[in-house]
Amino acid sequence: MLDASQDTPLFSRRDGHLWAEDVSLARIADDVGTPTYVYAASGLRKRYQGLAHALTGLPATICYAVKANSNLAVIRVFAKLGAGADVVSEGELRRALAAGIPPRKIVFAGVGKTKSEMTAALAAGILQFNVESEPELVALSEVAMSMGLRAPVALRINPDVDAGTHHKISTGRKGDKFGIDIDQALSVVSRAAALPGISFEGIAMHIGSQLTRLEPYRAAYTRLAELVTVLRKKGIAIRRLDLGGGLGVVYRDETLPSPADYAAIVRDTVGNLDCDLVIEPGRYLVAETGILLTRIIYMKDGTSRRFAIIDAAMNDLMRPSLYGAHHPIYPVRNPDSHAATSPIDVVGPVCESTDILSAQYPLPPVAAGDLLAIGMAGAYGAVMASTYNSRPLVPEVLVDGAKMAIIRPRQPLEALIALDQIPTWLS
Numbered sequence: 001m002l003d004a005s006q007d008t009p010l011f012s013r014r015d016g017h018l019w020a021e022d023v024s025l026a027r028i029a030d031d032v033g034t035p036t037y038v039y040a041a042s043g044l045r046k047r048y049q050g051l052a053h054a055l056t057g058l059p060a061t062i063c064y065a066v067k068a069n070s071n072l073a074v075i076r077v078f079a080k081l082g083a084g085a086d087v088v089s090e091g092e093l094r095r096a097l098a099a100g101i102p103p104r105k106i107v108f109a110g111v112g113k114t115k116s117e118m119t120a121a122l123a124a125g126i127l128q129f130n131v132e133s134e135p136e137l138v139a140l141s142e143v144a145m146s147m148g149l150r151a152p153v154a155l156r157i158n159p160d161v162d163a164g165t166h167h168k169i170s171t172g173r174k175g176d177k178f179g180i181d182i183d184q185a186l187s188v189v190s191r192a193a194a195l196p197g198i199s200f201e202g203i204a205m206h207i208g209s210q211l212t213r214l215e216p217y218r219a220a221y222t223r224l225a226e227l228v229t230v231l232r233k234k235g236i237a238i239r240r241l242d243l244g245g246g247l248g249v250v251y252r253d254e255t256l257p258s259p260a261d262y263a264a265i266v267r268d269t270v271g272n273l274d275c276d277l278v279i280e281p282g283r284y285l286v287a288e289t290g291i292l293l294t295r296i297i298y299m300k301d302g303t304s305r306r307f308a309i310i311d312a313a314m315n316d317l318m319r320p321s322l323y324g325a326h327h328p329i330y331p332v333r334n335p336d337s338h339a340a341t342s343p344i345d346v347v348g349p350v351c352e353s354t355d356i357l358s359a360q361y362p363l364p365p366v367a368a369g370d371l372l373a374i375g376m377a378g379a380y381g382a383v384m385a386s387t388y389n390s391r392p393l394v395p396e397v398l399v400d401g402a403k404m405a406i407i408r409p410r411q412p413l414e415a416l417i418a419l420d421q422i423p424t425w426l427s
């Protein structure tokens, strides 16, 4: 993240102080308070455009997976670049529409769409539903018919490929809850093609998240191409393939394939099938462009370990306690870049032993009151936050060159508490 060789560094040091583009993080902390998320708009654009460039020549739409970061301003940045959206709930559908994504570029995924969600998406006129089971297909057909419509559908097939990623974010193996087993594909596709409220458009896959190798993609897309051939031989028309998301990012020291390498696999495997393509990256587009800015409340010296107790916690950034995920941590003020580091447990104030942002993280000398930036927090950060311990949702700030804006204010404690109601019989 702090690689000075980047042409436009999203986060860089000036005189020992960390900046987001042309705004100093210390100033953001003064203006907005801590903890707060900070995103760099140039980084969002750079990622999107790099991927779009790699896919040049392919009939591909990038449908940003909104669940990675669903702030309207973030979605708007992508909308302005021509992106579509991949949504998994009515809430995300509404966000995508409110941010200006054209309905005809919205894909609705997810294993458990309710009839009211189907109704909302049909009314909006989305590009396609990625359907994950036969009962869902039947329900969608009924809803569409009751509205006098046909629902555009891609069936999500589970290719039985191990994505080689963390088991908690792997989705494409037999036995995962996602998709329709590839052996059942022919029968379910035939059913779909015959249902009166369904317009069968194509096949979808999504094999997992944070993939760092391309072989699983090659294996899955090869199966996808074979399936297309089989289905076409049976007389079933297929016009669109949804290749899913999952492209990985560098949290620690992963080596990653380039977007060009990924695009080459797409070309090799499904590029000649005369189908429109959809890809659904989430993390890849937003992870590196976000930090969680936090302040050290206390330094505590135990007998064997040293703790930095910070004002951000597992409820604000859940990935470390949920997946054991690693995030880089940078002191915002580090006047001596050669200072020796020592291992520190960076922990939050929440009353749970798992509220550890990072154990034994090597940090230069830090003190109470210092600011820290937790890196790679743009994806699956703010969106997974909760109000556990009655901690209000933290603000989000977007920086764009020298401009900065609060894109979600800190939730007032009054608003958090006002959601509850005491029944009259207890008054």
Ligand SMILES: *Cc1c(COP(=O)(O)O)cnc(C)c1O
Pocket (backbone or CB within 6 Å): 065, 067, 068, 086, 109, 110, 206, 208, 209, 210, 244, 245, 246, 247, 280, 281, 282, 283, 284
């Ligand atoms: C979560 C998800 C994505 C995005 O995954 P990333 O790893 O963030 O790219 C794409 N498609 C589907 C169906 C998903 O569930």
